[in-house]
Amino acid sequence: MATKRTTKPPKAPAPPEPSICSPCDGSGMVAATVRVGRKRRPVGQQDGLCLNCLGSGTSPDA
Template sequence: MATRKNTQPKPAGCPDCAGKGEIAETVRVGARKGRATDDRQAAVCLTCLGTGEAPDGEGSP
């Protein structure tokens, strides 16, 4: 018996994080002014909530 191919299309990748689920945020220091530093830290992408897939209605033709 022959096996079937998966015909479901792959979900589109998130446009903000390029499908990784993480973005780089600037580290801020100081209580009042919040000065930006040259350092970066990983943060969860708020567009896709860390899944790496585009939200419904975006990125799909």
Template sequence: MATRKKTAPAPVSCPDCDGKGETSETVRVGARKGRATDNRQTALCLTCLGTGEAPADGE
């Protein structure tokens, strides 16, 4: 009998960053009104920690 080669399942992309590993938000200025500017600020995705893969359940 031939044995089958086991393959690892394909990683699922992170739902928060869509697999990019980073997120971006609009920069707001002003103490009270918080006006939105045209600038964007990117940051590391806290859900996947920049890997772009969805975290496994139970970790």
């Protein structure tokens, strides 16, 4: 009995890896300084959503 030849379909190229957002370093969160008082003195920091990538952590320019 003759052997049956089969061809494999060509492999699709791998999708490019997304680049990391630089302001938040890929975490999706950035620190914002909290200011209080009449002289607006800084008292601490709180986490906020990164407005560059909108919390996804990937660069929107890529």
